[in-house]
Every structure is written in C-alpha cells, then in structure tokens.
Amino acid sequence: MSNQLTVVKPRSWPGAAFWWRVLRWSALLAVLGWVHARYREPIELLAGWTPGLLASFLRNIVMGLVAIAVATALGTALGIVQCSPHRRRATVARQLTLLLRNAPWLVAVFYVMYLVPYEVKLFGQYVFLADWLKAAIGIGVPAAGYMSEIVRGGIRSIPLQQWEAANALGLDRRQILRRVVLPQALRSMTPPWMSLYCIVTLSTSLANILGVEELMTSISLRLAGETRPDLLLPAHAYTFIVFFVYIYPISRLSRRLEKKWSLKE
Amino acid sequence: MSTALLADGGATREWLIGHGLNLTILWDPADGRRFLLGLALTLALAGLSIVLSLAIGVAGAALKGSRFAAGQKAVAAYVEVFRNTPLLAQMYFFFFGVGSLLPMVVNEQGEQVRLLGSFGWAVIVLGLHSGAFQIEALRGSIDAVPRSTVEAAEALGLNRLQIFRQVVAPLALRNSLPALSNSIAQTIKATSVAFAIAVPELTYACNRIWSDSFNVPVMIQILLATYLLLIGGVSAFMRSIERRLQLPGGLPA
Numbered sequence: 008m009s010n011q012l013t014v015v016k017p018r019s020w021p022g023a024a025f026w027w028r029v030l031r032w033s034a035l036l037a038v039l040g041w042v043h044a045r046y047r048e049p050i051e052l053l054a055g056w057t058p059g060l061l062a063s064f065l066r067n068i069v070m071g072l073v074a075i076a077v078a079t080a081l082g083t084a085l086g087i088v089q090c091s092p093h094r095r096r097a098t099v100a101r102q103l104t105l106l107l108r109n110a111p112w113l114v115a116v117f118y119v120m121y122l123v124p125y126e127v128k129l130f131g132q133y134v135f136l137a138d139w140l141k142a143a144i145g146i147g148v149p150a151a152g153y154m155s156e157i158v159r160g161g162i163r164s165i166p167l168q169q170w171e172a173a174n175a176l177g178l179d180r181r182q183i184l185r186r187v188v189l190p191q192a193l194r195s196m197t198p199p200w201m202s203l204y205c206i207v208t209l210s211t212s213l214a215n216i217l218g219v220e221e222l223m224t225s226i227s228l229r230l231a232g233e234t235r236p237d238l239l240l241p242a243h244a245y246t247f248i249v250f251f252v253y254i255y256p257i258s259r260l261s262r263r264l265e266k267k268w269s270l271k272e
Numbered sequence: 273m274s275t276a277l278l279a280d281g282g283a284t285r286e287w288l289i290g291h292g293l294n295l296t297i298l299w300d301p302a303d304g305r306r307f308l309l310g311l312a313l314t315l316a317l318a319g320l321s322i323v324l325s326l327a328i329g330v331a332g333a334a335l336k337g338s339r340f341a342a343g344q345k346a347v348a349a350y351v352e353v354f355r356n357t358p359l360l361a362q363m364y365f366f367f368f369g370v371g372s373l374l375p376m377v378v379n380e381q382g383e384q385v386r387l388l389g390s391f392g393w394a395v396i397v398l399g400l401h402s403g404a405f406q407i408e409a410l411r412g413s414i415d416a417v418p419r420s421t422v423e424a425a426e427a428l429g430l431n432r433l434q435i436f437r438q439v440v441a442p443l444a445l446r447n448s449l450p451a452l453s454n455s456i457a458q459t460i461k462a463t464s465v466a467f468a469i470a471v472p473e474l475t476y477a478c479n480r481i482w483s484d485s486f487n488v489p490v491m492i493q494i495l496l497a498t499y500l501l502l503i504g505g506v507s508a509f510m511r512s513i514e515r516r517l518q519l520p521g522g523l524p525a
Binding site for chain 1: 358359496
C-alpha cells in the first residue's frame with residue numbers, strides 16, 4: 008500500500024456534481040423567492056408576531072421538560088421492577104407498562120386535567136397546580152410506559168456475567184443496579200430516551216385542545232383576532248416550522264448516537 | 273342492556289346513579305347513539321388510515337430501496353417532516369391551511385361545504401403520519417432478511433423479481449408483523465387527535481356526553497377502557513397471526 012503511486016489531479020473546472028449543486032440551490036432559492044412574493048404580507052405579519060409566539064413556545068419546551076422528568080422518574084422505577092426476580096411484582100409492572108403504553112395521550116391529558124384537582128395539599132400547604140403543569144403531567148404519565156420499556160431493554164442489554172461478577176464481589180441487588188448495570192446501560196438507553204423527549208415535546212401541543220396557553224393556542228388566538236382566511240396556511244405552516252427546527256436536530260443527534268454506539272457493541 | 277336495566281323499574285339504574293355511576297350511554301338513547309357512532313368512526317378512521325399508511329409505506333419503502341436518488345431523498349424528507357412535527361400541527365395545517373384552498377361544493381342538504389370534510393382530512397393526515405413510520409418499519413424488515421438467503425436464491429438461478437416475490441417478501445412480511453401490530457395500536461391511539469378538527473369520533477363523542485350529562489369521571493374511565501380494550505384486542509389478534517405464520521425453527525421472531 009505504501010509504495011502505491013498517488014496521482015494528483017491538476018485543478019480543473021468543477022464537474023457535473025458541482026453544477027447539480029448550483030442548480031439545486033438556485034431552485035431552492037427560486038421556490039423561497041416565490042413563496043416570499045406570494046405570501047409577502049402574511050410573512051411580515053408572522054415575523055412581527057414572532058417574539059410573542061416564541062415566548063409561548065417556551066411554554067411548550069418547559070412542559071416537555073416537566074413531562075420527560077415525570078416519564079423518566081416513573082418509567083425508571085417501573086422498568087426496574089419489570090426486571091425484578093419477584094415474579095408477581097414483575098408481572099404487575101409489566102401490565103402497568105402495557106396499560107400506560109396503550110392509553111391515548113390525549114385521553115391521558117383529559118384524565119389528569121379533569122380528575123386531578125387544581126389544588127393539592129402538600130406537606131400541610133395548599134399548592135396550586137397550573138393547568139399547563141397538569142397537562143404536562145398528563146403527557147408524562149403515558150410516556151412513562153415507553154420509558155419503562157427503554158429501561159427494561161437497557162438492563163437486559165447488560166450481560167448476565169456482569170450481575171454474577173458484581174454478586175461475587177458481595178454487592179446486593181440494589182447496589183448492582185445502581186453501580187454496575189444502570190451506568191453501563193445508560194449508553195444504550197440514551198438515544199431512545201432522546202427520541203422519547205422529542206415525542207413528548209411534540210405532544211405538548213395537545214394541551215392546546217384543553218386551552219393551555221402554548222404556541223398553537225397563541226397562534227389560534229391571534230388568527231381569531233384577524234379573521235383572515237388567507238392567513239391560515241402560512242400561520243399553520245409556521246407552527247410546523249417552529250417545532251421542526253427545535254426537534255429535528257435532537258432527533259438527528261439521537262439517531263447518530265444510536266448508530267455510533269451500536270457499531271461498537 | 274337498557275331493557276335489562278328497565279326491567280326492574282329502573283332500580284338498578286337508581287342504584288348505579290346512587291353509587292356515582294351515571295352511565296347515561298346505557299339508558300339515554302341519545303348518549304348511547306353518540307357513543308356507538310363515535311366508536312364506529314374511530315374504527316373507520318383507524319381502518320382507513322392504516323390502509324392508506326400501508327400503501328404509503330410500501331411505495332416509500334420501494335422508492336427508498338430503488339436506485340433513484342431523487343426518490344430516495346424525497347422519501348427521506350417526507351419521513352423527517354412527518355416524524356419531527358406534532359400530529360396536531362399536521363391536522364391543523366392540512367384541515368385549516370390546505371383545506372381553505374379547496375373549492376366549495378354543495379352537499380345533499382344544499383349547504384356550501386368544502387370539497388373534503390374533517391373526516392376525510394383526518395384519514396389523510398393520520399395516513400400520512402403513520403405512513404412515515406411504516407416506511408421505516410417495512411424497510412427495516414426487508415433489510416433484516418439475511419444477505420446469504422438472497423445469495424442462495426441467486427445461486428439457484430432466480431431473477432430479481434422472483435427473489436423478491438418468493439424469498440424476500442415472505443420473510444420480510446413475517447419480520448414486519450410486530451412493527452405492523454405496533455403501528456396499528458399507534459394509529460388507533462392517534463385517532464383521538466381528530467377530536468381537534470371536530471370529527472365526532474370516540475373522544476369527541478365522550479367529551480360531548482360528559483359535557484351534557486355532567487358525568488366526567490365515569491365517562492373518562494369508560495373512554496380509556498374502550499381504547500384499552502380496542503388496542504388490546506387488536507394486539508392479541510396480531511399476535512395470533514404472528515404465531516400462525518411463524519416458521520418452524522426458522523428466523524427468530
């Protein structure tokens with residue numbers, strides 16, 4: 008290999024691939040230019056609304072974080088119990104996971120919104136539960152079913168010998184899980200956990216149906232104030248784009264990590 | 273059911289109501305009809321959109337596996353867009369946005385309506401949404417057929433079409449069953465989002481019932497239980513198909 012001749016090509020005019028790229032980019036620019044010319048006024052209006060709309064999108068992000076926290080806490084507990092050697096407990100956790108996974112998220116949001124009071128007594132004090140918080144919990148609870156499966160898959164991916172070796176070192180079950188198995192399973196659990204975060208954040212838009220002030224509600228309210236049917240298409244395209252711009256990089260990173268880490272194993 | 277409840281002069285009904293179980297869908301014919309219509313619409317929505325998503329999935333998986341680069345890119349873009357945006361935003365975008373561009377037509381009652389109503393849009397959006405997931409699942413199950421099996425078929429002198437029809441497709445179909453079962457369950461769950469564009473499906477029907485009859489806690493349990501039964505039933509049915517088609521000692525399921 009080392010004495011192979013490498014022929015250095017002199018710099019020449021760009022080839023066909025380059026011209027294709029130029030053609031593609033100019034086509035894209037032409038389309039964007041057409042869209043801008045066609046919807047110039049709505050686009051400017053939406054651009055003016057952007058600060059307010061992004062502020063309400065922040066609500067979606069916070070709801071997504073609350074929901075993934077609920078799902079992670081509840082789901083990890085369920086997933087660990089699913090792998091318990093105690094048969095009955097494992098079966099109960101398994102059935103509960105199935106129930107959470109099969110519940111439609113919108114129904115779960117209705118469930119929490121209507122059946123959880125707006126005030127709960129916590130440590131002798133009344134705590135007010137905002138409706139966005141309740142909606143976020145309503146999304147997090149069914150998502151816990153998915154988290155439970157992620158954790159179960161992660162624990163199962165660790166070879167049994169690891170358990171035996173840790174056992175031989177005198178660690179009990181809890182210590183083995185906390186110090187040996189879960190840290191190693193973290194790697195295989197991270198990409199699906201990130202995908203779950205994406206799904207959960209996308210689902211926070213469901214709160215719009217229950218009147219929680221978030222991005223889509225905020226757009227609908229502004230649209231109602233305008234009564235302009237020509238604004239409908241660009242405005243709903245706008246929500247599409249905002250969610251896509253936030254979610255796509257995360258979901259792409261998740262897939263890249265998955266590919267990278269599955270090759271090593 | 274309602275006759276049985278009336279046979280004792282409504283005593284059972286009173287007892288149930290007294291215990292907080294105001295099951296109006298059992299004794300109020302209007303509520304009962306709404307509930308059944310909702311159930312039927314949910315089933316119809318799920319069935320039609322699954323058929324649409326399978327058609328999209330097969331076409332998309334075929335394009336993705338072809339040597340047609342522009343087709344591959346278009347499929348990839350479609351999958352990314354539909355997987356990374358909220359289903360609700362897709363519903364609104366198509367129903368309110370694209371739907372507002374459609375021409376008006378006159379229906380049987382002589383009213384001016386859009387060419388495609390909310391049910392039609394719900395089927396299209398749900399089909400497009402789960403189609404994006406279907407493409408990945410089908411592609412994955414085709415790729416999971418071992419290369420050596422295809423090579424063995426080539427060695428036997430089969431041509432490309434024969435290999436696909438007689439070797440790859442039967443194996444890929446079996447591979448894809450768990451994913452298919454999962455996507456059917458997902459689609460049934462997703463039909464509840466059609467609530468947002470006022471398709472009177474199960475969630476919408478129950479919402480109307482509990483708003484009119486003030487029996488939120490009971491109706492919400494029934495709503496959840498109905499979905500769980502539906503999805504549980506479909507999953508059990510799909511598992512039985514999987515078992516029936518399982519190859520003896522063949523590919524691990």
